[in-house]
Amino acid sequence: MQSPFQTTELGLANNTQKVFLIFSPDYTATRSIKVRESDSRFVKKLCKRTVALFQPLDVLAKVLHLPFIFRVRMNDVAFYKQISQSTAHRSSRDCISNFVLHNPEFFKKLVLVAFDANDKFHYKACWILELVIEAKTDWMTDYLVNFCKIIPFYKHEGAIRSVSKICLFLARFHLEQRKVGKQFLLEKQLQQITETCFDWVISDTKVASKVYAMYTLFEIGKFKDWIYPELKEILQKDFSVHSPAYQSASRNILKRIKS
Numbered sequence: 130m131q132s133p134f135q136t137t138e139l140g141l142a143n144n145t146q147k148v149f150l151i152f153s154p155d156y157t158a159t160r161s162i163k164v165r166e167s168d169s170r171f172v173k174k175l176c177k178r179t180v181a182l183f184q185p186l187d188v189l190a191k192v193l194h195l196p197f198i199f200r201v202r203m204n205d206v207a208f209y210k211q212i213s214q215s216t217a218h219r220s221s222r223d224c225i226s227n228f229v230l231h232n233p234e235f236f237k238k239l240v241l242v243a244f245d246a247n248d249k250f251h252y253k254a255c256w257i258l259e260l261v262i263e264a265k266t267d268w269m270t271d272y273l274v275n276f277c278k279i280i281p282f283y284k285h286e287g288a289i290r291s292v293s294k295i296c297l298f299l300a301r302f303h304l305e306q307r308k309v310g311k312q313f314l315l316e317k318q319l320q321q322i323t324e325t326c327f328d329w330v331i332s333d334t335k336v337a338s339k340v341y342a343m344y345t346l347f348e349i350g351k352f353k354d355w356i357y358p359e360l361k362e363i364l365q366k367d368f369s370v371h372s373p374a375y376q377s378a379s380r381n382i383l384k385r386i387k388s
Contacts, residue, residue, distance in 0.1 A: 208235055212242055213250045215257065217287070226260035233268075236261065240272055243288075244279055252288035259291040266302040273299075273314065277321040281328065286335050293329055293341035296322050300348035307352065323349055323356065330363055336371075340378040347382050357386050 211228075215221045229235050239261065243254035262269055269276065280296070283289050299322065303313040314322070326342035334342075343364070350356035364379040371379070 205238060208238055209242065209250075212239070212254050212257065215253050217256060222256050222260055225257045226264075229257070229261050230264055236268055244272075244275055246279065246282055246284070246288070252285040252291075255283075255288040255291035255295075259294050262295050262298050266298050267313075269295075269299065270313070273318055277318040280321070280325045286338070289329065289334055289338045290341070293326070293338040293345065296326060297341050297345045297348065300345045304348060304351060319349060319353070323353070327359070327363070330360075336374045339375060343378055343382055347385065350386075361386055 211225055215225055229239055239254055239258055242248055243251055243258045245251050248254070276295075280292055283292055299314060303319070306313040323346065326345045329342040330339050330346070343360070346356055346360050350360060361383060364383055368376060368379060
């Protein structure tokens, strides 16, 4: 098996911090990894090759006592394994999303998993995709047609939560583009997102997904006059039977609609 970890560059999110390089040119011949700190001091950290090969990025970072991994050369199989082994913890999602942000060639691979609702790990890919799109919303440009087609068909609550938040990012980015005379979302795509978000608000989806859907509709309603009356009626209906989190978000949106 070819090692997915060849030349690995690690560092902290803050660029002022030290940058680390890991060298493992022949993983079959050594069980240790040499770490270079800055350009002067060298330290050697023992790490079984199986850890380097098969553990999630955040676990490898802990082994090396570092919080983030910036670049790792890995193959498609290894990348998929990172997705499958990821967790809902922010540190886990941050590791892989940071990797994708610094290695854009893996973005398409992430999207393919996230868009395949039949893949048993698609919801994990959605968790990661959410963080990537938050940082690079324009990266979705080539995938908007498929994204808007599939969003009504997500069933996993974890996936819906992330996808509803991605819809919010897309709506806000669309507004930003409108201000400079550009178009991000096509009319049909706006319609698909709007209809799906209304469905999420009135269905039995989790509160977090409902809230993101509400705010997405609020953003789109800034240039679609018919949305606010519909949204207002839905939010006011059965207001008292919903959770405090739902009520808080509804109250905030209703206040902003009236102002």
